[in-house]
Amino acid sequence: MEALAIIHGSGGEGIAIPKHRNRTNRSNRVNINRNIRAKEVRVIDPDGNQIGVIPTYKAIAVANDFGLDLVEISPNANPPVCKIMDYGRYKYELTKKRQEAKKKQTTFQLKEIKLRPKTGEHDLQTKVNHIKKFIERKDKVKVTIIFRGREITLSQLGRKLLERVIKETEEISSVEQPPKFEGRTMIMVLSPKQSTK
Numbered sequence: 001m002e003a004l005a006i007i008h009g010s011g012g013e014g015i016a017i018p019k020h021r022n023r024t025n026r027s028n029r030v031n032i033n034r035n036i037r038a039k040e041v042r043v044i045d046p047d048g049n050q051i052g053v054i055p056t057y058k059a060i061a062v063a064n065d066f067g068l069d070l071v072e073i074s075p076n077a078n079p080p081v082c083k084i085m086d087y088g089r090y091k092y093e094l095t096k097k098r099q100e101a102k103k104k105q106t107t108f109q110l111k112e113i114k115l116r117p118k119t120g121e122h123d124l125q126t127k128v129n130h131i132k133k134f135i136e137r138k139d140k141v142k143v144t145i146i147f148r149g150r151e152i153t154l155s156q157l158g159r160k161l162l163e164r165v166i167k168e169t170e171e172i173s174s175v176e177q178p179p180k181f182e183g184r185t186m187i188m189v190l191s192p193k194q195s196t197k
Contacts, residue, residue, distance in 0.1 A: 031072040032087050033060055036080070041072070044083040053079055110189075112142045115161060117154040124161070128168050135173045135192050145186040158186045166190070 031037070036056050043051040043059045046066060054062075056070075063070040063084045071090060074081035111134045113127050134141045143165055145158040162179045169190060177189035 030087075031075065032069050033063070036060075036070065036072050036082065038080045041070075041080050041082040042077065043070070044073075044081065046084050059084075109139045110142055111139050112144060115143065115145045115158075117145060117147060117151050117157045117161065119161065124164070128165060131165065131169055131190065132172065135169060135190065138192050140176065140189055140191045141173075142187060142189050147184045147186070152184060155181075155186065162186065162188050 038056055040053055040055050041059050042053050043062065045051055046068060051059075051062065059082060060070050066084050068084050069087040070082050071085055071087050072080050073083050113131055115124070115127060119127070131141050131143065143162060145161060147154065147158065159179055166173075166175060166188075172193055173190040174193050175188060176191040177187070179186055179188040181187075
C-alpha cells in the first residue's frame with residue numbers, strides 16, 4: 001500500500017499525493033532466511049550435497065547451525081531450491097561476475113572524418129592525427145570525401161587521398177570497408193588492428 005503525503009492549500013483543503021518509495025526490481029531480488037515464503041524447500045548444504053525437502057523453518061535452523069544463510073536460488077522450482085551459504089559473499093561474487101562480463105564487452109564508437117578532394121597538406125595531416133587518436137582509443141573511423149558540383153570528376157584524386165590515409169595509419173589500423181561511392185561521397189571505414197597475442 002502506498003503512503004500518501006497530504007499538502008494543505010490556503011483554503012484548508014488537503015490534496016493527497018502518493019509517495020513513491022525506491023523499490024528494488026522484484027526479478028533481481030533474492031529471498032533469504034525469513035523472507036522465503038514457501039512452506040517447504042529443497043535444501044542444498046554448503047558443500048553442494050542435497051539434504052532433501054524439509055519445512056522452511058527447519059531449513060533456516062539448519063542454516064543457523066552452519067552459521068550461514070538460507071538463500072533461495074531457484075524460486076520457481078516446486079518446491080523452491082535453497083542453498084545454505086554466506087549471502088554477503090554470494091552477492092559479492094555475483095557483482096564481480098557482472099563486472100567481468102562488462103569488461104569483456106567491447107564498446108566502440110564510429111567517428112567520422114570529412115575530407116574534400118582538394119584538402120591541403122596541413123589540413124590532411126591534422127585529420128590523419130585525429131584518425132590516429134580515434135583508432136588508439138579503439139574507435140572505428142569513417143573517412144568521407146565529399147564531392148561538390150564538378151568535383152565529382154576528381155574521383156581519382158579522392159581515391160589517392162584515401163590511399164594516403166591508409167598508408168599513414170597502417171601501423172595501427174586496418175581497412176574494414178574499402179573506399180566506395182555512395183552518391184556524391186566516397187566512404188571507407190578504418191578499424192583498430194586486432195592484437196595478435
